[in-house]
Amino acid sequence: MSDDWDKTTEELRTQVFETLGRCVLNLQKYELGMKGFLSVLEMEGTPETWQTNLHKRQSHYSSKTLGQLIGDFTGSHISSESGNESESDIDDSLLPTDAVHFKTRYSIVAGGDDYQTLLDDLTYLVETRNELVHHFLQRFPLDDQDSCLQAIDHLETVEKMLKSHMERLQSWDQARVRGMSALKDFLHSPQFTAWIKFGFIPGEDIDWPSAGVVEELKRAESTLSKDGWTDLTLAIEAIKNRNPDLTPKAHGCVSWRNLLHTSGLFDIRRERGQGATSITFFRSR
Numbered sequence: 506m507s508d509d510w511d512k513t514t515e516e517l518r519t520q521v522f523e524t525l526g527r528c529v530l531n532l533q534k535y536e537l538g539m540k541g542f543l544s545v546l547e548m549e550g551t552p553e554t555w556q557t558n559l560h561k562r563q564s565h566y567s568s569k570t571l572g573q574l575i576g577d578f579t580g581s582h583i584s585s586e587s588g589n590e591s592e593s594d595i596d597d598s599l600l601p602t603d604a605v606h607f608k609t610r611y612s613i614v615a616g617g618d619d620y621q622t623l624l625d626d627l628t629y630l631v632e633t634r635n636e637l638v639h640h641f642l643q644r645f646p647l648d649d650q651d652s653c654l655q656a657i658d659h660l661e662t663v664e665k666m667l668k669s670h671m672e673r674l675q676s677w678d679q680a681r682v683r684g685m686s687a688l689k690d691f692l693h694s695p696q697f698t699a700w701i702k703f704g705f706i707p708g709e710d711i712d713w714p715s716a717g718v719v720e721e722l723k724r725a726e727s728t729l730s731k732d733g734w735t736d737l738t739l740a741i742e743a744i745k746n747r748n749p750d751l752t753p754k755a756h757g758c759v760s761w762r763n764l765l766h767t768s769g770l771f772d773i774r775r776e777r778g779q780g781a782t783s784i785t786f787f788r789s790r
Contacts, residue, residue, distance in 0.1 A: 517653035521645070524660040525637065531667045532571070532634050538674050539574045540566045545681065546582050549608040572631045579627060583613045585620040605701065609688065611681045630670055633663055702750050711756060713768040718744070718751045722771070723789060734774070734786040737761055761785075 512520070543566050550558040566574065615623050636644065645656035691697050696706045704716040713719055725740035741761055744751055758764040762785055765771045771787045 521656045536571045546611045737785040
């Protein structure tokens with residue numbers, strides 16, 4: 506700072522203006538980064554509506570101030586380890602029935618003192634921005650060398666703080682990108698393909714009420730049942746026409762009758778048919 510004392514007040518003012526300009530531009534850079542970051546923290550839709558929904562979120566955040574951006578971020582995407590954060594449930598009745606619907610959400614969990622420190626840091630960032638834009642000359646009149654030197658010292662501290670905030674924002678986004686990459690890999694995996702087809706991942710326990718084959722059996726009931734009972738042979742034929750991959754073997758069962766019994770969701774009865782044949786009927790419990 507000794508070299509600065511050799512400068513005239515006017516030279517110091519010029520240095521203040523240059524440093525202040527850098528700070529304001531870096532604040533705008535951070536604000537733009539936060540807008541982009543918030544736009545992708547929560548995404549929802551079908552493959553057809555995903556991009557449109559992204560554009561809606563980008564438009565939603567495009568006109569928000571830094572204070573509003575930080576408010577949305579801390580209110581919805583930062584939580585402590587206490588588990589008190591709320592998650593909005595998806596209303597299944599509003600989801601399309603003819604397409605796969607996805608929702609991704611990214612949140613930052615900070616435990617203990619780190620949570621409050623993070624909130625305080627972001628609050629101070631907004632306060633610093635407001636002071637630089639609205640109240641800087643009230644604090645630093647720049648009418649003498651001492652005021653200019655204090656302003657320079659303050660602005661250099663602000664520059665370092667902004668650099669730290671930008672690096673942290675970039676690290677958060679890099680973590681999000683890694684998470685999305687892992688999700689993309691899973692969506693292209695055989696396990697996910699099987700889950701879409703069958704409603705469970707091979708090798709894991711089957712949640713029978715949500716299994717695709719149970720949904721198909723109940724759909725067959727709705728169109729083929731007589732007196733509350735459905736001919737299993739007719740149901741199998743209908744299921745094969747709609748989804749040939751839904752087989753007893755795919756569900757670890759040796760037969761359709763075994764599948765009905767294993768699921769625990771259906772009553773089964775057998776009637777003698779013509780000759781030595783028998784007919785199996787089933788109904789939902």
